[in-house]
Amino acid sequence: MKNQKSNILRVMHINDTHSYFDESVIALNCDGLDKFYIKCGGFSRLSHQISILSEEQKQQEGEVALFHAGDCFQGTLYFSLYKGKANADLLNQLPLDGMVLGNHEFDLGNELVSEFIANTQFPILMGNWDLSQEDQSKGHGLKHQDRILDFDSDLRIAKYMVKKVGLIDVAVFGLTIDQMEILASPDADTPFINAIETAKNTIQHLSNRGINNAIVISHLGYEADKQLAQAVSGIDLIVGGHSHVLQGDFTEIGLEARANYGEKINNTYIVQAGCHALALGYCDLEYSSDGQLLSFSGKNTLLLDNVAYKNKACSQQVEQDDLSRIIQELSSFEYAVFCQKAPNVEALLIAKYRKEVERLSQQVIGQCVEDLSHRRIPDEKGQSDIAPWVVEAFYSKAHQIDNRVQFAMHNAGGVRAGLNQGEITYADIAGKVLPFAIPIVIYSLKGKYLKAAIEGAIDNATDNGVIGSGSGSFPYVSQLRYCYDAAKPSGKRITEFSIYSSIMGWLPVIDEQIYFGTSTAYTIKGKEGYSPLMNREDMLITTPFSMADCFIDYLEHYPNLAKPIECLNQYYRNESVIL
Structure with missing residues (x-):
């Protein structure tokens, strides 16, 4: 024994x-x-x-x-x-x-x-x-x-x-x-x-x-x-x-x-x-x-x-x-x-x-006017309440660094939680909403590749014609708006695509024109449907600012968050939908 x-x-x-x-x-x-x-x-x-x-x-x-x-x-x-x-x-x-x-x-x-x-x-x-x-x-x-x-x-x-x-x-x-x-x-x-x-x-x-x-x-x-x-x-x-x-x-x-x-x-x-x-x-x-x-x-x-x-x-x-x-x-x-x-x-x-x-868990940096949930893929209940604010914060920080930046894009899986009504602390952002210490990058690419990246990311998130890697690839954007028609053939699913200009308003995205934008160091590698981003121009600036750094900086300027659809439009320009 x-x-x-x-x-x-x-x-x-x-x-x-x-x-x-x-x-x-x-x-x-x-x-x-x-x-x-x-x-x-x-x-x-x-x-x-x-x-x-x-x-x-x-x-x-x-x-x-x-x-x-x-x-x-x-x-x-x-x-x-x-x-x-x-x-x-x-x-x-x-x-x-x-x-x-x-x-x-x-x-x-x-x-x-x-x-x-x-x-x-x-x-x-x-x-x-x-x-x-x-x-x-x-x-x-x-x-x-x-x-x-x-x-x-x-x-x-x-x-x-x-x-x-x-x-x-x-x-x-x-x-x-x-x-x-x-x-x-x-x-x-x-x-x-x-x-x-x-x-x-x-x-x-x-x-x-x-x-x-x-x-x-x-x-x-x-x-x-x-x-x-x-x-x-x-x-x-x-x-x-x-x-x-x-x-x-x-x-x-x-x-x-x-x-x-x-x-x-x-x-x-x-x-x-x-x-x-x-x-x-x-x-x-x-x-x-x-x-x-x-x-x-x-x-x-x-x-x-x-x-x-x-x-x-x-x-x-x-x-x-x-x-x-x-x-x-x-x-x-x-x-x-x-x-x-x-x-x-x-x-x-x-x-x-x-x-x-x-x-830092006790350091208050903003206020949440109401509960802001996170939903990776928009559905009949709406889209994520928090992800549009996150991507707007990326745009704000990147535009401070390089005023050529025209848009921001972020995958839904990079946001890990919503926020409850009440005080927002440093720890809420860096420890819960955006816990991954990944920096934002600044890059440029032609409009046709930007359009293809958005389509590819949604295809991946919804398994539309591909075996996707999960819902986390769904793209939330700032200063862009688009319509995605799931029934159309691959390559033609983005039916409307425009970019915002503070001078000219909404303008159509032109295939051969070069646009400057920001995403994370994760997304820019072309993962999870974003492979068209690999066709970017040679310029790539890796900033010293993490995702959380950007959002925390944003809250120092705009400390009160409400659901995006109810907030002032100058801070929110994500009108993306799935048809």
Whole structure:
């Protein structure tokens, strides 16, 4: 019996933490009670729960491992202010056995990635990232950082590490999105190799060496993980990220059920733990003495506080009788636990980072006259209330920098939240509405390419004649207006297209005329239907101002926001519609 227990590996996992170091507030609903709000997650609770699960398993003479499946960058003020330094410090507080990097780690290029890795203390599992041809003159090299288990260009396999589970060798390697250049901004000299082919070659190499058990730490996305499991036999477990899937049935407390924990495909179990450090996932893998995977069991667990509130601001607690019922209901719920905070993590946050975040969270920079929601694609209820203000802010800042700028354009997915009526703080903008620290750029291009970019972005967002990458590509514009007719042939769907001149009013956009505009450093790369922007003229100015910087600057001049259709037209010229 003792020998069998030593062949159990407990794998704990997190993913898509997006700099959510502090607890979040989530809405729950127990049977017979009104909706209530409760604080959940954060790195202090993660650390505490990891310690409990680790100690529990070690007392059973089993092995433990902890992995992060990517996307720790972006998302909150902690990243806006401190970039990768805060992430490195906080992740170092967790006993990580390894991490794969996600697409958001590459939003700002390789230099920030290199600095982050240099400050971490755990393996970086990047088995399909080819560093072999990296330009060594750049000054922030990755090729020779020995904790990166990257692509072996000679063997065409992922470099891997071996986890001992009793007498069993379990190989662990990482795979990330192989079309990284489409989603992010990696340096061109460090390409990403096809994930499935890399996995096939690696599993075969391991088999040749007598290693028949493998775990993949993946930032491919849930559907891609299922495709990987189907295409490559011999993987015991895929620990996934990117899709923010909280596996497990949370409907009993009012959360969406996405998938069963540990979905099994082709004898491979797939796990994922949601996002934003709300939950910790863990599974126990039991092996026979000859390496057969005998059993799999596990779950995701929400890490909860033991106080409930009536409102999201957590300014009014529920009555004691209701709290007692809530505590009783949640205590019996299988996928949640009341969790303390680890003092060492709290102390680090207080000493180095939280004070400035809290200061900016209290710094009022404007007023919201009414609730402003965010809707990516306009529908019968209307368009986004907040995105037009965002893109107007881009135009305002870019025009300050270069008065030749005539328009602004932004993809709907770059806006992450709306605003509630009341005071607008710095943190609302930089931490919620526009948390991605991506700069705006100034460029010029011919009218025909601008028109094609708008059509391509809407085609992509609505899957009109193409397999799109999601609704986030829908274009919101300033100083432009257009009509899009979905029924017309490709290339002819923009039926009206004009640009605003402060002197002449609305003028038709001319195909061969050159126009100056601004978008983000993400959109200008031609991603998600915006490929016609690649035909821009040679001029490209990357400004030092992030998306949030632009909006914050705008609010200093125009501090009161209402729904765009009701505001003064000189501040809002987005009249785009879908027919």
